[in-house]
Amino acid sequence: MLADLEELVLCESYSADHAAVARSAEVVGALGARLLGAAPERIVIGGVSHLRWVFGTPRVLLVGHHDTVWPMGSLREHPWSVTGGKARGPGVLDMKAGLVQMFHALASLPSPEGVCILVNGDEEVGSTTSRQLIEDSARGCAATFVLEASADEAGALKTARKGTSRYEVVVHGRAAHAGQEPEKGVNATIEAAHQVLAIAGIGAMSAVSVPDDDVRGADDDVLGAATVTPTVLSAGSARNTVPALARLSLDVRVPSTAAQDRIDVLLRGLTPRTPGARLEVLGGRQRPPMGPQSSAALFALASEIAAEQGQGPLRGAAVGGASDANYTAAVGCPTLDGLGAVGGGAHADSEHVNVAQMVPRARLLAQLVARTR
Template sequence: MHAQEALVAHIGELVRRESPSSDLDAVAESAEVVAALGERLLGVAPERIVVDGCTHLGWSFGVPRVLLVGHHDTVWPLGSLERLPFRVDDGIVRGPGCFDMKTGVVMALHAVAALDDRDGVGILITGDEELGSPRSRALIEQRATGCRAALVLEAAGDGGALKVARKGVSLYRVHVTGRAAHAGLEPEKGVNAAVEAAELLLAVAGLGSPDAGTTVTPTLLSAGTTTNTVPAEAAFSVDVRVRTLAEQERVDVAMRALRGRDASVRIEGGPNRPPMEEGSAAELFALASRVAASLGIPPFEGIAVGGASDGNFTAGIGVPTLDGLGAVGGGAHADDEHVIAEFIPQRTALLEGLLRELLSEGSRRSDR
């Protein structure tokens, strides 16, 4: 079993280097800390991949057949450590980004370092996942192409559950342009963008389908300039979550068909991440369950969740993907973010065992 003290110490190194996704300099500095740790553990420096100023890290051992996916950016702004310092209290690891997902990054590096033969392993640690991976999506899909499996080190579900399905995400901004007029003197000469936006918002909210697991949620809303002016402009954002690609396409068609009565309508955005459908993880979940049993690790569930990850991208190009292999804890993006320390060595051993099985499976196939 991996040493808990070393794992926690290395998590502390990463957490103490703040890395808000929107601060490219901070992300670059964080990447150097991850790179240094990885080089100490793996004996080789990573490839530094800078895309539009954002720093990602990759290790490749031979031709990768299994890709480990993680990210080192967080949602926490600079200065959060002053209020929420890294610490370990009664077996609970705390600090910004410890759960989502710097513990998972450390686990990935330790698991690969423990392998006698790393041939066929790839590691990709990105720096913009919390923004929706705009700069790393192509890189993720490129590195995953041709792999037997993608293992995602995002945090586990409650009780250590692995994530076997994730909803796809689409993000839209609906812009409505009307015509301004004085609200008291001649409102009839205006075209009220706020009213038309409200009508469209209700239509958009009706696109959800509880039976299909599709949620369509209008969120940020704005309209108007002054209290005595008919609003000439209005806009609202829409968050869409879907279980299947067919539902993602259905909602996209409906969104693009929106029209105003008198105002003009412009739609921005679209699908951000494809759904990670449950079938993508079935075989890998069964294998992980067998590995856990062999290690004496208690059984865990396989769950479907509404949140998305970079596993959506790997699954979206047809690579079998298992997610939630990282930290056990809770409080992602909240002040009570935490990791249960005793599970860290156990989960790292599970990842190591899963890697061994997948790599030996590949060797057996090549020997035939």
């Protein structure tokens, strides 16, 4: 398993580099073909390479991704290594070790019959080209198992996830010379500052409560409050020019579709405070939330299997991050996430996998597949 993991990590696969993702698809496809005895279908959409294996009539869907957030050349500063029981390297936790565990888990069964495997190449950027594939593959299946990393170093499975929305607020002002006639301009930077404060107010209100009783549900209690976070802000074109344009990116995380809808209405209702300024609100809903009811039965089964295998009690966790599990749960397929590697530091310099947990996690997945397909 470590030799296979090394091969995947050494093939960098930055999401934005479609050629690198295509090379990674070749390596991942060859690994799966060697362990499963069948070559994948390679699906290229919008230049992004995805892989799919279908064995018989699928009852179980396994979902993973082979793209990473790490820019090309990251291996120079973060080389592959295995020391002190930890494997390190770009994307080792998120989620190349999960792919290795998935293939070895299936290879340990007498047959992969009844299983569909989908490994996409754009999960880290929202699965924009693969969403339809994921949703179509999940429909009609009895279970989806997602090979994202565990929720923490103790190996907690991900039983609920917040939904996500992405917005960009574009402020249109009017340029003018900042020294000679600033009064003739409409300052987009000042208007953007007003909007940052207004949006922060929406976020604070969402964090305190959802005021309407018919909007709040059980998922809000499990996943916590919605968050609305201004992130990237840019404005202006020259130091001596009144800015004519500003752009503000927003990250929204929600516990329920009701909260997602409500925040969408509030953001689209933003109004300019500066005379002459105009606002555009672009973007919107991305991944729907995954409530705990989607994973409850599968988590109970996983806990039973873990106990039989002597792995100790499993714990579930609701998390703020989203994954392709959000899509499979939203189409009505029971979904359990976080079945991949155990480790920490995803997307960070400290990214690592606890090697001792790779085989137990593969054994857990193998029995989950065997009992649900």
